[in-house]
Amino acid sequence: MPKLSERKKQMVEKMMRGALYQAASSVMSEYGWPGLTMDRVAEEAGVSKGTVYNYFKDKKELVWFVITNLALDIEERLKNIIESHQSCAETVKEIVMKELQGRREHGHLATAIIHAFHEEPELRKRMLSSDHPFNRVDKMIEDLFARGMEKGEFRKMDPKAMQSVFSAILMGISRRWAGGRLDIGTDEMSDFIISLLNEGIVRKDN
Amino acid sequence: MPKLSERKKQMVEKMMRGALYQAASSVMSEYGWPGLTMDRVAEEAGVSKGTVYNYFKDKKELVWFVITNLALDIEERLKNIIESHQSCAETVKEIVMKELQGRREHGHLATAIIHAFHEEPELRKRMLSSDHPFNRVDKMIEDLFARGMEKGEFRKMDPKAMQSVFSAILMGISRRWAGGRLDIGTDEMSDFIISLLNEGIVRKDN
Amino acid sequence: MPKLSERKKQMVEKMMRGALYQAASSVMSEYGWPGLTMDRVAEEAGVSKGTVYNYFKDKKELVWFVITNLALDIEERLKNIIESHQSCAETVKEIVMKELQGRREHGHLATAIIHAFHEEPELRKRMLSSDHPFNRVDKMIEDLFARGMEKGEFRKMDPKAMQSVFSAILMGISRRWAGGRLDIGTDEMSDFIISLLNEGIVRKDN
Amino acid sequence: MPKLSERKKQMVEKMMRGALYQAASSVMSEYGWPGLTMDRVAEEAGVSKGTVYNYFKDKKELVWFVITNLALDIEERLKNIIESHQSCAETVKEIVMKELQGRREHGHLATAIIHAFHEEPELRKRMLSSDHPFNRVDKMIEDLFARGMEKGEFRKMDPKAMQSVFSAILMGISRRWAGGRLDIGTDEMSDFIISLLNEGIVRKDN
DNA sequence: TATGAATGAGATTTCATTCAT
DNA sequence: GATGAATGAAATCTCATTCAT
Missing domain, CATH: 1.10.357.10 (Tetracycline Repressor, domain 2)
Structure with missing residues (x-):
């Protein structure tokens, strides 16, 4: 049943993007716009930089x-x-x-x-x-x-x-x-x- | 009469700073704040990067x-x-x-x-x-x-x-x-x- | 077993720092202290400039x-x-x-x-x-x-x-x-x- | 009588080089070797940078x-x-x-x-x-x-x-x-x- | 001859992005 | 899919040297 795994995947994706949103907001609040680096977002979200790029094409x-x-x-x-x-x-x-x-x-x-x-x-x-x-x-x-x-x-x-x-x-x-x-x-x-x-x-x- | 050359120098300085102001304004208008690089300002003003630093200590x-x-x-x-x-x-x-x-x-x-x-x-x-x-x-x-x-x-x-x-x-x-x-x-x-x-x-x- | 990968990473890090040490020594021997530029060290070590900065915060x-x-x-x-x-x-x-x-x-x-x-x-x-x-x-x-x-x-x-x-x-x-x-x-x-x-x-x- | 002016010129040259020696020593004492810039020497000697280059081919x-x-x-x-x-x-x-x-x-x-x-x-x-x-x-x-x-x-x-x-x-x-x-x-x-x-x-x- | 403004090569450092594992 | 080391373009700034006045 591919649908289930498909739905699961989408949920994971959604959660991940949500987490990255939180992280990015937090970094922006603390460091301002020029301080919003991909490294900081990744660290704040507790994932690796590469992962961020798996969910977002670019900055x-x-x-x-x-x-x-x-x-x-x-x-x-x-x-x-x-x-x-x-x-x-x-x-x-x-x-x-x-x-x-x-x-x-x-x-x-x-x-x-x-x-x-x-x-x-x-x-x-x-x-x-x-x-x-x-x-x-x-x-x-x-x-x-x-x-x-x-x-x-x-x-x-x-x-x-x-x-x-x-x-x-x-x-x-x-x-x-x-x-x-x-x-x-x-x-x-x-x-x-x-x-x-x-x-x-x-x-x-x- | 040293005053003359002195005044001349000051005028040149003033004009140059004015020109760099124009250039920087122009670059900012076109590229926004983060696009304001010293290279662009220099090029827009038609002088070299070093010259900009002769008139302004830093960015x-x-x-x-x-x-x-x-x-x-x-x-x-x-x-x-x-x-x-x-x-x-x-x-x-x-x-x-x-x-x-x-x-x-x-x-x-x-x-x-x-x-x-x-x-x-x-x-x-x-x-x-x-x-x-x-x-x-x-x-x-x-x-x-x-x-x-x-x-x-x-x-x-x-x-x-x-x-x-x-x-x-x-x-x-x-x-x-x-x-x-x-x-x-x-x-x-x-x-x-x-x-x-x-x-x-x-x-x-x- | 996370320890293995952790140990591996540390070994890689140690080796890289060692390699950069060798490179820096070599550059210093040849060009003297003021000739020790990050570019030369990177080239001597066969890595890019950015990589040097991954292992050493600054010069x-x-x-x-x-x-x-x-x-x-x-x-x-x-x-x-x-x-x-x-x-x-x-x-x-x-x-x-x-x-x-x-x-x-x-x-x-x-x-x-x-x-x-x-x-x-x-x-x-x-x-x-x-x-x-x-x-x-x-x-x-x-x-x-x-x-x-x-x-x-x-x-x-x-x-x-x-x-x-x-x-x-x-x-x-x-x-x-x-x-x-x-x-x-x-x-x-x-x-x-x-x-x-x-x-x-x-x-x-x- | 060209000799007189010739001698005079040489004396001026000697004095200038002596003054620049003093200036350079002084700058070195204060700022160390990497702080020895042509600008500082010129300023310390009270002459312009160009003048330094009239008496010394290069640094x-x-x-x-x-x-x-x-x-x-x-x-x-x-x-x-x-x-x-x-x-x-x-x-x-x-x-x-x-x-x-x-x-x-x-x-x-x-x-x-x-x-x-x-x-x-x-x-x-x-x-x-x-x-x-x-x-x-x-x-x-x-x-x-x-x-x-x-x-x-x-x-x-x-x-x-x-x-x-x-x-x-x-x-x-x-x-x-x-x-x-x-x-x-x-x-x-x-x-x-x-x-x-x-x-x-x-x-x-x- | 004296000047000092202009130059531009070169140094350090950051960071978005890629890619092998 | 996740990782993070490697990359290199690009930015700031310094300073020896040149050259028109």
Whole structure:
């Protein structure tokens, strides 16, 4: 029965790629993007360098997998937040709080990924394909704003522009924390961003 | 008259450093931060590798010079804008328009510099010193918001937080353009950001 | 049985380091200390440059290994000589003969090592640690003289001073041979040194 | 009258070479042999690098000049000592004291020169030519021992062998001092060497 | 003749990738 | 499939030497 062994093989493969994802993330967090060497990943994962190459054709493949997985994590978190709220305004509020919190904790990782992305033209090109998780994350946020407008919670505007600005804020603040250039607390910053968005994008009835 | 030759020498030195700055910027724009090799800079500038080392002690020095010069350019632009307006709100408006425009043109460079900054601990340390042009730029924006509050143009808030968010927006949008992930025009984006800020931070009298 | 493969690996490692030691010695003999480049060592050993770095972290490590091995060789020879004699005077005699012979054959190497030692502050520091083979060699000779004094074979003197002079003679003569500046035979030179140690140079009238 | 300007030119040349000798010695003392760069010599001498090349064809020429001059200094010192004594034994005694003293003070310089000499095969070859000051120094010492034998002050032996050993001792002890491996004082060491030469090390019972 | 900017060969070191076992 | 030793391209930096001014 070849199917069983086939399934088993696939499972092993999946687990191995997962383990290597963990290892690569960990190395990136600790050493940053330029410190992400195949040796370190292999050692962190407890396998040999050759093994890494058995599961990933080259370094780019590995990095791509890491980026994608990270985006999937974010996508998952977002989905949960979105599904558990009725009000779009409330949803945005919670995204700000949770994401700022989460990214502050993994600041270096996010930064490292940005580096990777900007560094490798090939990665950049692949990222532009519309069904990448990163793009889906962007789309989810865009849709959230669009929905808010339809429901009358937000005033009319270009949802794509709004999403870009929103993401820029989250990313920029995270990076400032990671770089030690900002000593405002997470809560204060959340409150501030939310108040900015509220009084800026919420329609005022009177 | 030794002064003449002395001045001449200094001019030559200045021109050479300027040329190397141009070359390094150009290489960074094209190849990104990790593609910034001394060989490429030398070739782009049309001199030999050794010559680069005659003007910059090592790679860090060169990168530092590039970063600083870029920041000086920005500082200069900002100062001009600030000095030519009475209203803080108007000033902010023009900063958004001009900076988005300017950074859009040098998008890759800005991104590359961010990488350099996050990558080299030594650069990071030097950058945190408060009188670096980059910090002065931040300070100028922070002061602008503070002044706006005093004058009653803006509502009360933490000017430091506001500056962080403002800079994050400009930087993030520039990066999206540079990465080809945003196809909204400069004018539209300016307008959107300004409207967001206006209705968000401007005090409403009634 | 993992031990087998482990042992095999260690053997391979040992052999490779041995081969690189041979190669480095050979290069040093031919080109002197500053001619000891990693490229030459790799080529002489018939491996690639990268391989050398797989076995020695950097050049200093390699040089250190070479120095230490040479010193171990000398230590071994000395120990054998010392153990096989009763009389200290006889021991000294044989050391002179054997060492002059041995060093004459590896003259350039010894010289090159002296250079390495004087040139690299780090090597110097490590060498001053008291349990390095080179220091043990010095100590063995010092002890030999001290023992000779206790037994009444030698007259009283500072054994450390005596060892320094003794080593200086052996080293200096080797260097002269290596430099082609001395055309006296090994046997004659041995005899002369021994007679000098025995009687001094001043004629005693009686 | 071309002769005058000719003489003047030669004087300038001589002074310049002398100044460069001083500069090179000074640099060698401070930085050791591998630190002897043309830049440092030029700066120490207060002239430009190009000027150094106007007086010395290349680095080897400069080093050769330095070595030769140093040997001339030693030759001068030796000649003075030899001429001012009747007894050969006394002369040897004073040479030991003076040379140990002098070399201890310029220990690093002597060491550096040894490096230079062993490093450059060409220098080595030129040094073997019999009328080099270094060889004349050796010859003077050899003659001193030969004369001592004729006069009956020293017992019969090969004067060349004796000179080799004598020089080896002086050089070896200097090097040990320079390397920080010997903490016996100059006077004690002089006394010890002289007593060794006088009587040897073996105890004579009678 | 003096200068010193420019040169480029050459040294050390890193690390992605291959391949024999 | 796993291993990890071997590889060599590529990067940074030094410094003897040349040559236009």
